[in-house]
Amino acid sequence: MAIIRRIILDVLKPHQPKASEFAMTLADLGNEYQVHLAVIEVDENTESVQLEIKAPNINFELVQAAIIDMGASLHSIDEVDAISQSKFSQQD
Amino acid sequence: MAIIRRIILDVLKPHQPKASEFAMTLADLGNEYQVHLAVIEVDENTESVQLEIKAPNINFELVQAAIIDMGASLHSIDEVDAISQSKFSQQD
Amino acid sequence: MAIIRRIILDVLKPHQPKASEFAMTLADLGNEYQVHLAVIEVDENTESVQLEIKAPNINFELVQAAIIDMGASLHSIDEVDAISQSKFSQQD
Amino acid sequence: MAIIRRIILDVLKPHQPKASEFAMTLADLGNEYQVHLAVIEVDENTESVQLEIKAPNINFELVQAAIIDMGASLHSIDEVDAISQSKFSQQD
Amino acid sequence: MAIIRRIILDVLKPHQPKASEFAMTLADLGNEYQVHLAVIEVDENTESVQLEIKAPNINFELVQAAIIDMGASLHSIDEVDAISQSKFSQQD
Amino acid sequence: MAIIRRIILDVLKPHQPKASEFAMTLADLGNEYQVHLAVIEVDENTESVQLEIKAPNINFELVQAAIIDMGASLHSIDEVDAISQSKFSQQD
Amino acid sequence: MAIIRRIILDVLKPHQPKASEFAMTLADLGNEYQVHLAVIEVDENTESVQLEIKAPNINFELVQAAIIDMGASLHSIDEVDAISQSKFSQQD
Numbered sequence: 073m074a075i076i077r078r079i080i081l082d083v084l085k086p087h088q089p090k091a092s093e094f095a096m097t098l099a100d101l102g103n104e105y106q107v108h109l110a111v112i113e114v115d116e117n118t119e120s121v122q123l124e125i126k127a128p129n130i131n132f133e134l135v136q137a138a139i140i141d142m143g144a145s146l147h148s149i150d151e152v153d154a155i156s157q158s159k160f161s162q163q164d
Numbered sequence: 165m166a167i168i169r170r171i172i173l174d175v176l177k178p179h180q181p182k183a184s185e186f187a188m189t190l191a192d193l194g195n196e197y198q199v200h201l202a203v204i205e206v207d208e209n210t211e212s213v214q215l216e217i218k219a220p221n222i223n224f225e226l227v228q229a230a231i232i233d234m235g236a237s238l239h240s241i242d243e244v245d246a247i248s249q250s251k252f253s254q255q256d
Numbered sequence: 257m258a259i260i261r262r263i264i265l266d267v268l269k270p271h272q273p274k275a276s277e278f279a280m281t282l283a284d285l286g287n288e289y290q291v292h293l294a295v296i297e298v299d300e301n302t303e304s305v306q307l308e309i310k311a312p313n314i315n316f317e318l319v320q321a322a323i324i325d326m327g328a329s330l331h332s333i334d335e336v337d338a339i340s341q342s343k344f345s346q347q348d
Numbered sequence: 349m350a351i352i353r354r355i356i357l358d359v360l361k362p363h364q365p366k367a368s369e370f371a372m373t374l375a376d377l378g379n380e381y382q383v384h385l386a387v388i389e390v391d392e393n394t395e396s397v398q399l400e401i402k403a404p405n406i407n408f409e410l411v412q413a414a415i416i417d418m419g420a421s422l423h424s425i426d427e428v429d430a431i432s433q434s435k436f437s438q439q440d
Numbered sequence: 441m442a443i444i445r446r447i448i449l450d451v452l453k454p455h456q457p458k459a460s461e462f463a464m465t466l467a468d469l470g471n472e473y474q475v476h477l478a479v480i481e482v483d484e485n486t487e488s489v490q491l492e493i494k495a496p497n498i499n500f501e502l503v504q505a506a507i508i509d510m511g512a513s514l515h516s517i518d519e520v521d522a523i524s525q526s527k528f529s530q531q532d
Numbered sequence: 533m534a535i536i537r538r539i540i541l542d543v544l545k546p547h548q549p550k551a552s553e554f555a556m557t558l559a560d561l562g563n564e565y566q567v568h569l570a571v572i573e574v575d576e577n578t579e580s581v582q583l584e585i586k587a588p589n590i591n592f593e594l595v596q597a598a599i600i601d602m603g604a605s606l607h608s609i610d611e612v613d614a615i616s617q618s619k620f621s622q623q624d
Numbered sequence: 625m626a627i628i629r630r631i632i633l634d635v636l637k638p639h640q641p642k643a644s645e646f647a648m649t650l651a652d653l654g655n656e657y658q659v660h661l662a663v664i665e666v667d668e669n670t671e672s673v674q675l676e677i678k679a680p681n682i683n684f685e686l687v688q689a690a691i692i693d694m695g696a697s698l699h700s701i702d703e704v705d706a707i708s709q710s711k712f713s714q715q716d
Contacts, residue, residue, distance in 0.1 A: 074191035091333040099258035099338040109336045149183040152201045154191035166375035241367040244385045246375040275517040283442035283522035350559035425551040428569045430559035459701040467626035467706035477704045534651035609643040614651040
């Protein structure tokens with residue numbers, strides 16, 4: 073089964089939790105998760121953010137659930153980097 | 165016989181399977197396949213995506229079949245990197 | 257608990273303290289804090305600055321308090337880089 | 349006699365053979381040929397492609413013949429990298 | 441106490457001393473000072489220059505005094521890079 | 533006596549010899565000559581090309597003569613990189 | 625006394641000496657002088673050129689004199705990189 077190494081998501085989040093806490097919550101989802109959050113636009117009630125998540129093996133369902141759990145919504149998957157679970161991934 | 169090392173495809177896919185699953189399915193097609201999927205445009209029923217696939221030896225027919233199998237269509241081949249099967253490829 | 261490695265803030269500061277002192281005060285907040293301050297716009301009474309702070313483990317609340325303490329206000333969090341507190345962070 | 353190390357050609361090709369096969373045929377022309385093919389424009393019957401070919405020693409006549417052989421035509425030579433056959437080339 | 445590693449200043453200087461001497465005078469202010477001076481605009485009596493100063497530990501007051509001493513004026517501080525005086529700075 | 537390491541020339545050439553031969557002829561002029569030829573514009577009878585020549589020690593007169601010899605004309609010297617014949621050049 | 629490591633000059637030169645000779649003459653001015661000359665504009669009688677000179681220790685007066693000596697004029701100093709004569713410069 074192939075694994076996801078990097079994913080870019082377009083997410084609409086409420087002002088709370090703050091961007092710092094939002095990123096930390098996602099980073100806590102798994103081993104060596106790196107989360108880069110960029111605030112694209114701020115409206116009265118919401119913030120449109122772009123999330124880049126990198127990890128040896130991203131659990132997309134877990135990420136999606138955590139986003140919803142924090143009151144946000146996944147607007148779109150913009151980019152995905154997947155690799156085959158073969159020799160390649162054992163090297164890391 | 166020369167081998168394809170990298171290929172960029174313009175593909176029109178339905179919303180399901182999601183971009184993450186679409187990329188993982190292609191990455192599973194072979195040894196050390198790396199798939200980068202970028203969503204270019206989203207319409208009501210379809211998503212126009214750009215696929216970059218890298219591997220030591222890409223089986224183009226297999227990729228094309230898998231794309232069709234997932235209900236998508238290959239709009240165009242945008243870029244191809246091929247190398248001769250000579251000394252060059254044994255080095256890797 | 258995940259940690260913040262890099263953060264970009266949009267801050268509105270009074271002319272005093274000068275940009276040099278403002279940056280040094282934030283750099284003094286913790287171990288190996290690196291502060292990059294760019295003055296974006298200067299008005300009669302205020303300066304809009306962009307702050308990039310990098311450190312092994314940024315204490316966001318401490319940063320926010322120091323900013324307010326110097327008479328400035330945090331306009332927005334523009335970017336956050338967070339990583340999980342797992343094996344990854346012990347390596348550094 | 350100097351040798352050509354890299355050449356960029358502007359070529360007009362029919363839809364068949366596909367870009368993947370077109371690139372593989374050229375890559376098979378010689379030892380360590382690397383062919384990068386980018387599709388610039390697609391019309392009803394033809395595709396305008398840009399070919400970058402890299403190799404220790406490119407046989408330009410052979411490349412030109414193969415292009416014609418596949419029903420395509422060489423529109424122009426855009427770039428050429430040549431080096432003297434001296435000490436320089438023995439190093440590789 | 442944090443230290444300044446890099447600073448970008450917007451300075452208005454008279455034609456004399458020349459840009460070369462102006463830069464050398466500032467470079468002489470301390471150990472391993474590197475001064476990059478770019479002339480942005482030249483008017484009848486003055487030159488608007490951008491100064492980038494890099495050093496292990498920049499003494500901003502000394503720089504400001506030297507600028508005034510040469511008949512120029514500090515128009516604005518554009519960028520400041522400061523780091524905490526901790527372990528980080530002993531490494532250099 | 534200083535030596536020229538790199539030169540960029542703007543040249544107007546007839547269609548024959550082809551760009552590939554033109555570049556090879558110049559590359560043959562000396563030890564380790566590297567010639568990069570880019571076709572800028574093609575008219576009915578002529579091609580405007582930009583030549584970048586790199587070598588440990590370029591003989592400019594020889595290059596100019598070879599260009600004229602092939603029926604082309606040197607429109608302008610666009611860039612020159614020269615270094616002093618001192619310790620620097622013995623290192624190579 | 626600080627030293628100049630790099631300088632960018634805007635110079636107006638007559639057509640003779642050619643750009644190649646002009647650059648070589650300046651490169652001969654000292655140890656390890658590297659001269660990059662780019663022709664910006666060509667008029668009936670003159671050429672506007674940008675000179676970048678790099679060396680361990682540039683003698684600006686000598687450069688200025690050589691420019692005048694070749695019938696050209698120094699239009700402006702555009703950039704200067706100077707460093708303090710301290711430990712930094714002994715390292716090279």
